[in-house]
Structures are given as C-alpha cells and as structure tokens.
Amino acid sequence: MSRTASLFSKAAAVAVALLWLPACSLIPWIGDDGAENTGVRKIGIIPFAYEDASTSRPCDLCPREVEMQRTSRQSAMLTTAFFFEELTHYPRFDAVEIRQFDRLIDHSMADAVELFRVMDDVDVVLTGAVLDLREREGNPNKPTHAAGATLYAALLEVDGGDVLWQGTFDEDQKDAGLFRATYRELVRGDNQEWLTAAEFAHRGARELVRRMVKEID
Secondary structure, three states, X not given: OOHHHHHHHXXXXXXXXXXXXXXXXXXXXXXXXXXXXOOOEEEEEOOOEEEOOOOEEOOOOXXXXXXXXXXXXXXXXXXXXXXXXXXXXXXXXXXXXXXXXXXXXXXXXXXXXXXXXXXXXXXXXXXXXXXXXXXXXXXXXXXXXXXXXXEXXXXXXXXXXXXXXXXXXXXXXXOOOHHHHHHHHHHHOOOOOOOOHHHHHHHHHHHHHHHHHHHHO
C-alpha cells in the first residue's frame, strides 16, 4: 500500500466524524451595511468523485469533463468532509449533515441529489472530484518532492441544475524561500512545515470554499 493510500485509510474514520458535525444553524447574518440578512441557502454536499485501481465514482454532475488520476475512496471521503467542515464557517449556508455517506458514495450523484431533495429540501448542492493527490517524498523536514493536490468543485441549483459556480485548486506546496525561512528560524524558532497530501487537500477545500462564497456573494 502506498504512503498516500495508507494515510487516507487511517483518516477515513476522521472523515465520517467530520460529516456528522452539527451543521450551521439557520441564523441571520449581518451584512457589510449592518443590515440583517436571512438569505441562508440550504446546501447538500455530494461525495466527491474519485478513481482508484479497482473502482471509480464518476463525476456525472460535473459541468465539465474532468480527468482523475488514481487516488482512493478514502481520499474522496476525507475531501468531502473537508468541504463540509469549511462550509460550516459560513452562516450564509446551512450545510446538511450527510447521514448515509456510505450509501451516497456508492450511488450516482444524480441519485444523491434526489435524496437530498426528498429528505432535506436543499436549495443547492456542492460536488466535485479529487483529480490528483501528490504525497510528499523524502525527509518530512526537507522533502525531495513537496505535497500537492488538484481538486475540482461545483455548486449547482437542485431545481434545474444550473451551475452557480465552479472552480479548481491545483497547487503544490512551495518552498518558503531563504528570507522567510531565515525569519522563521531566527524569530519563531522553527522551520517550514511541509504538509502531507491530506493536509494539502484540506488547504485546497478551504481555498475553494472561500472563493465560492466570495464569487457568489
């Protein structure tokens, strides 16, 4: 088993736990003008698409064709959990808990949308695909290759399937550079922290949700 597969296998339980966190409550939020806004959208999160050595979950709701490198079911579970966790920080969205995650990930995305429609009366759904995960290699403190992730996400209207937003995160961790590395070592007393592929996928989910919220505002 590869290092990446092992990492995500260990993290699968964490993914399920995150998906059972309490969702954002339907509370008013205060806009930049100080006015109260109750325009909260109920959002369902569909397990992300993936491809591994033996099976795959196609991104049959993705607005555009995506090409997925080999990852794993566990990586898709964890990445979906990361997006759920990040959405709970934004009161404009009421993120619906995924109560039957294992059943959802084994069915088509279209079936998942229908389940959300019937059971939870959601307004929009967020879905996407784990396109690639690149594990760091070598010494964890000075790797020969840094970790990276490529994720795709899209926000769709439940009624009609209109695409409200879509975005891609495709980055590898960069060296902090001599100046910043020296600052960390002399002032903070530490060195650059080199992330794992799982940690970098979390960063990707955070960035995509931040972008989505800003662009649909």
